[in-house]
Amino acid sequence: MKMVLAAVRPEKLDVIKKALEEKGFVAMSIFEMTGRGEQKGILLEYRGEDVAxxxxxxxxxxxxxxxxxxxxxxxxxRxxxxxxxxxxxxxxVLPVEKMARVRTDETW
Ligand SMILES: Nc1ncnc2c1ncn2[C@@H]1O[C@H](COP(=O)(O)OP(=O)(O)OP(=O)(O)O)[C@@H](O)[C@H]1O
Ligand SMILES: [Mg+2]
Known part of the structure; x- marks a missing residue:
């Protein structure tokens, strides 16, 4: 088993979720967070002002x-x-050692 951690655009969440579901991938956890990639800080314009x-x-x-x-x-x-x-x-992508369902004694 593998753990997929995908940092994606919040506005793309619905379409990503739907596309995964259409192919049978339903179970997931969703975390709201902030982050940055290779561009480090960016400049946005807000009410006519530049905001870092x-x-x-x-x-x-x-x-x-x-x-x-x-x-x-x-x-x-993607x-x-x-x-x-x-x-x-x-x-x-990370390796996963074990997964265990709480409701039953199943482990994977
Ligand atoms: N090396 C990394 N380690 C941890 N988190 C990262 C890393 N790179 C990106 N992230 C996470 O992914 C999010 C999206 O990153 P982003 O898409 O900007 O990556 P990028 O490598 O800069 O690619 P791009 O050039 O397309 O912007 C970041 O906000 C951050 O949460
Ligand atoms: Mg980036």
Whole structure:
């Protein structure tokens, strides 16, 4: 099993979620957070003033998936989360040792 941590645009969450669901990937955890990538700070204009922003709101999508599904999940998040502009996000993959359902004694 692998853990997929995808930092994505908040406004893309719904379309990413729907695209994943259409391919059968339903279970996920969603965290609201802020972060920054390679551009460090950015300049935004607010009411005619330049405002330096150090970090931007992002959504961190966390999913534990079978190794066999990893490439599909990454492709779906890319295809549905991409605008082509900087800040589209980043996907991290970690190994998962174990998953255990609370309701039953199943473990994976
Ligand atoms: N190396 C990293 N370590 C931890 N988190 C990161 C890293 N790179 C990006 N992130 C997270 O991903 C979010 C989105 O990053 P972002 O899309 O700006 O990446 P990027 O590498 O700068 O790509 P781009 O050039 O497309 O903007 C960041 O706000 C941050 O939360
Ligand atoms: Mg960036």
């Amino acid at each position: 922003v150090d970090t931007l709101p992002k959504i961190m999508l966390m999913m534990v998936v079978n190794h066999n599904d990893l490439d599909s999940v990454i492709s779906i998040i 295809a549905s989360g991409r605008t082509g502009h900087i800040g589209d996000g980043k996907i991290f």
